[in-house]
Amino acid sequence: MAWSDEVADGDIVEHYPHGPCGCGADLGQAADLGVTARHPQIEIPLVVARRLQHHLHSVACRCGRVHTATRPAGVPAAPVSLGVNLQAWCVYLLVVHAIPVHRVAELVASLTGAEPSAGFVHALISRAAGAVASANARIRTLLTLAYVVCCDETPIRVGPKKAKKYLLVACNQLLTWYMLGGRDMATFKRFVLADLAGVVVHDRYQNYDATDLGTRDHQLCVAHLLRDLEDCAETHPDVRWPRQLQMALRGLVHAANLARAQARDAIAPGTLAMFVKMFRGGVAVGLSQVKRLPGPAKTVTQPAGRVLLEVLRDRAGDVLRFAYDLRIPPTNNQAERDLRPAKTQQKISGRLRSEKATEHRYTVRGYLSTALKHGLDVMTVLRDALLGNLWMPPDPVTT
Structure with a gap:
């Protein structure tokens, strides 16, 4: 924490020496020489839940009509209820930090003195999902209209012990949208891909390229390609083409990042030409050294690196698209970052019991x-959503 002299008067705690001096005099009667040391400390007040009682008064107008005060937002018509701040806390701990329901109830009780039941806490997931449903639908719509969308999927344990689902994410730097399903074509048809108008950045899973989902431009994740090339380098330690291809791709990624940092619209032509030539040369050399084995693809296993080299040759435009258009990221790392909380949740809480509750959680x-x-405060937008004051993602800025 940085030093700051801006401290409110009420936040200053004065400390004086006390007790007797060596001479026997009481230090409480000694002359004050002023402050000789300052020790700022960041502290939070103890949080104690208070019982608020809302009295709704009625008044009689001169005309004879009687008017009763409106019940405040967030106060249900129930004998006793938990306030929206406590509800937001519970949802935040459940969804953002993946804390199990019973532990959330225990944690809130320990920190505040309020004692929400596990059933009440669990029901908040559904309520919060309903509160943000329209914003979630807008997020999906905005993604289908976005110029670039990163996509990824990860297995997730939901339902019976042997059941496994996939959590899919479509996102960019401003939007995140999740969908629970499988890794099959039926799921991908319900995913954003069928409506997507922009470039999709992905890891080469075959369903992203399915023709019955429509045609669009692709950017194959360079991070995945680099890892595959590392496997080739270990499998073929005596050849140079895997390292050459890695050098070309890393050089283009660095050049693209540098151009963006310098507010330029494109990579310097000479740099671009040099690395593209290095890339195409590496692919040609690799194909000449790793020969394709004849026979049907389903029955013949090709030598390590052959299929990858054919992808780099046949889909060079989808590999290098980011180098020609700086609006396109070279990797789907954004999607992997947005999926990381799901992997963390699996480690913390294990299997999720209900598919519907899981869908609500990721909504x-x-x-x-x-x-x-x-750039918004998560607790604020969550509390506002529970009160019915839903924040909606704005229209994208066009230039």
Whole structure:
């Protein structure tokens, strides 16, 4: 923490020596020489839940009509309820930090003195998902209209012990949208891909290229390609083409990042030409050294690196698209970052019991992730959503 002299008067705690001096005099009667040392400390007040009682008064107008005060937002018509701040805390701990339901109830009780039941805490997931549903639908719509969308998927344990689902994410630097499903074509048809108008950045999973999902431009994730090339380098330690291809791709990524940092619209032509030539040369050499084996693809296993080299040859435009258009990221790292909370949740909480509750969880997670990407305070937008004051992602800025 940085030093600051800006401290409110009420936040200053004065300390004086006390007790007797060596001479026997009481230090409480000694002359004050002023402050000789300062020790700032960041502290939070103890949080104690208070019981608020809302009295709704009625008044009689001169005309005879009687008017009763409106019940405040967030106060249900129930004998006793938990306030929206406590509800937001519970949802935040559940969704953002993946804390199990019973532990959330225990944690809130320990920190505040309020004692929400596990059933109440669990029901908040559904309520929060309903509160942000319209914003979540807008996020999906905005993604289908975006110029670039990063996509990825990860296995997730949901339902019965042997059941496995996939959590899919579509995102960019401002938006995040999740969908629970499988890794099959039926799921991908319900995913954003069928409606997507822009470039999709992905890891080469075959469903992203399915023709019945429509045609669009692709950017194959360079990070995945570099890892595959590392495997080739270990499998073929005596050849140079894997390292040459890695050098070319890394050089282009660095050049693209540098151009963006310098507010330029493109990579310097000479740099671009040099690395593209290095890339194409590496692919040609690799294909000449790793020969394709004849026979049907389903029955013949090709030598290590052959299929990758054919992808680099046949889809060079999809590999190098980022180098010609700086609006396109070279990797789908954004999607992997947005999926990381799901992997963390699996490690912390294990299997999720209900598919519906899991869908609700990631509906809220996508909304909060989007709000965070817009620089908003997560607790504020969550509390406002529970009160019915839903924040909506704005229209994209066009230039």
